[in-house]
Amino acid sequence: MHIFADVCEDHTIDPNGIEALITERTKAIIVVHLYGIVADMEPILAIAKKHNLKVIEDCAQCFGGVYKGKKAGTVGDIGCFSFCQSKHFTTGGEGGIVVTNDEDLAWECRSFRDHGRT
Numbered sequence: 001m002h003i004f005a006d007v008c009e010d011h012t013i014d015p016n017g018i019e020a021l022i023t024e025r026t027k028a029i030i031v032v033h034l035y036g037i038v039a040d041m042e043p044i045l046a047i048a049k050k051h052n053l054k055v056i057e058d059c060a061q062c063f064g065g066v067y068k069g070k071k072a073g074t075v076g077d078i079g080c081f082s083f084c085q086s087k088h089f090t091t092g093g094e095g096g097i098v099v100t101n102d103e104d105l106a107w108e109c110r111s112f113r114d115h116g117r118t
Contacts, residue, residue, distance in 0.1 A: 005021055054077040074099065078102070
């Protein structure tokens with residue numbers, strides 16, 4: 001199940017509305033950086049820490065964006081970049097990349113590429 005949050009004027013997630021949407025089933029906050037604008041990550045990270053949630057950054061429309069000296073995709077727990085034909089970077093079809101500095105998450109993501117086989 002997905003729960004959608006309101007956005008600010010820049011069309012990124014409004015941190016002020018996140019906490020009211022968290023339930024006992026919530027596992028992560030997915031933050032979409034859009035139009036080259038990185039969402040206000042500091043309050044989002046604080047909420048995630050308070051509720052023991054992962055933060056997933058969707059950076060497909062913000063390749064090269066920077067938040068307080070850190071590149072988009074490296075601020076949260078995991079960063080996702082789509083290389084679909086309508087994105088800033090393409091593969092001429094479908095593709096993407098996931099980045100993280102968490103070895104457990106990295107291993108889990110690697111397992112997806114071969115349907116869970118090691």
